[in-house]
Amino acid sequence: MRKLSALIITLCLLGSMPAVSAAEAGAAGLSLPAPTGRDAVGRTTLALTDRGRTDPWVPESGPRRLMVTLFYPAVRGTGSRAPYLDKDEAAALSARFHEDAPQLTAEKLIGTRTWSRVGANPLPGKRPLVLLSPGFNVPRHTLTSLAEDLASRGYVAAAVDHAFESSSAKFPGGVLPCSACGLPDKIGRAPIALSRATDLSFVLDELRGNPLIDQRRVAVVGHSLGGAAAATAMRADRRVDAGVNLDGPMEPVAALDRPFLLVGSPEIHDPAATKDPSWEAVWPMMTGWKRRLTMAGADHYAFTDLDLLVQQAGFEDTFPLDPALGIRLTRSYVAAFLDRHLCGGASPTMGLGAADIVG
Template identity: 50%
Template sequence: MTVTAVAAMMSPATASPPPKRLAVPPPTGHHAVGTAELHLVDETRADPWVPESGPRELVVSMYYPAAVPVGAPRQYLTAREAEILLAANDLPEIPPELLAGTRSSARVGAPPLPRWHGYPLAVLSNGLGMPRATLTGLAEDLASRGYVVAAVGHNYEADGTAFPDGHVTECAACGPGLDHVLLSKVRTADVSFVLNRLTARDSPYALLIDPAKIGLVGQSVGGNAAPLAMLADRRIRAGVNLDGRFWSPLPESGVDRPILLLGRESAHTPTGPDPTWPESWPKLHGWKRWLSVDGAAHTGFTDNIALMDQAGVTKPGTMPGARSMELTRAYVAAFLDLHLRGRPQPLLDGPVATNPEVRFWP
């Protein structure tokens, strides 16, 4: 599902004058957060969506524990990215500069906080049409808890991807007739390429990352790609699917490493409209959990609903974005802490009174 699904969650009739500033909820960990942008070029592959553009290019937003919170705050989106995203979602009532100027917590170029043997790495893969920035809330929170985070900008798969030289690409993969099998293969290759580059000896992050502790968290089509990337790359020890339909079926041999399925109650239950989770569940042979969140929207597992709430354009009845982000952060962090750090997590053992919206299946 593309970012245009956001439009279904919003009602212009309920819109109020936009606020002076939007803000991503601050991270909950005790570390300050640094950030940097990487422009990576895979010379071994032509771009699958726009072959005439040349080799496959990616932009990766890095987040990491910082020694001190110095440097300029990270820009959420460029003005052009915001303009493209809002136009794709038919939201003329939100000024592009308002969305572009969203306040976040990460500081550009802040010095990393060194750690012996490095930190676990969490790779984030956004939904189709969704700029990588829409996972900022999750990325900053994980970094504040002691993770290095790589939010991958899959080129030509988002409504606006800005490169360091200033040029912006649009979504060539979006629209009818999408080949989901090809998309899954592209995502898998992108993730493995990013891992190769981040853990290479000449990488500026080589000493900051523990290569034995890598997790992949995907939303929507990024969630679909998570178990497939795990099958293709044994370095990925644990995977999270945030409300992603399994467009590409898992092989009968299945996946033998830990997987968390976290999605909407309305779609992802054994009797819900999406049969791919029940069909895929028996093929997950390692540690696994299947959780649904009552009232959550598809993009509630990103920053979108939290920001749209602040802008006054969220459809009534949708779970508040701040609460959806709180739950997403808590359960993703618990899962990664359990499987990458070996820390027991009672939150994943069953329902808790403080989170009545979260249901355990099957």
């Protein structure tokens, strides 16, 4: 297994990445990294209801509900700056992490600087679609850095919140409780991944005919339990061409015949001392193109916005992997994988062996 200098590879891929100026970062308090692609980014939010399906976790609530934020390539200078979270979502997310990171206050989260714009005019043409499924108990907004970057590179990214699976996801009527949060210990993770796969197929149905989207090129990228959902959605829906699991389980363990990328933290998915045996179990059953990467120094949230925002908020402990580098690596490897398998491109990053350590 070879050790590669991922930072050098990342710089080769990103070229002249736009920087956040000190003035901009200071004015916003917290700031997401600027997207690395050439396009400006638009953003719109959809509230979807699957009236053919009762919510699996809170049946008395009625039909299954989903919140979806679409990020898309946009005409530069149109629209207005999108907030990271509204005040209710910010308060709920701050409360979720108050014990571990009390510095991450609602006031700071509300002021987080994003790069997408609400009401921005879309660029012409149909784009490949990337569905994003977040980790359990965290909202879709925690994948905003990845979503904005993908949109700047020419993709439409659809970040999905699954009802009652996050403590800080706002639906029409308010922020829903994480009623399902105790379920993994009771019923396992596979039923939740199966439910999310159904959610994602419904989102694909709802986006059919959207003028921004090329439905012939679809991928699912998920963090944590969202990663299990990515694999499960591929098995259940042939419209999904490729998938990425960011430090999540591969449950249920079952065959997978299309391109799939596994990117994990050493704490959970180091091949030499894994805490999650599902990756080892499923590997021989993956018959399509496959790669497995361990991001050296990463913790479970290094693939999301959270480590960076906590650091910027004044968290005093040192992260083994610099959070900004964690985001850059995640963006680079995910984009290189999607470019190869949705767009027919090639990248030096994807020349890695079947299993490598990066960082």
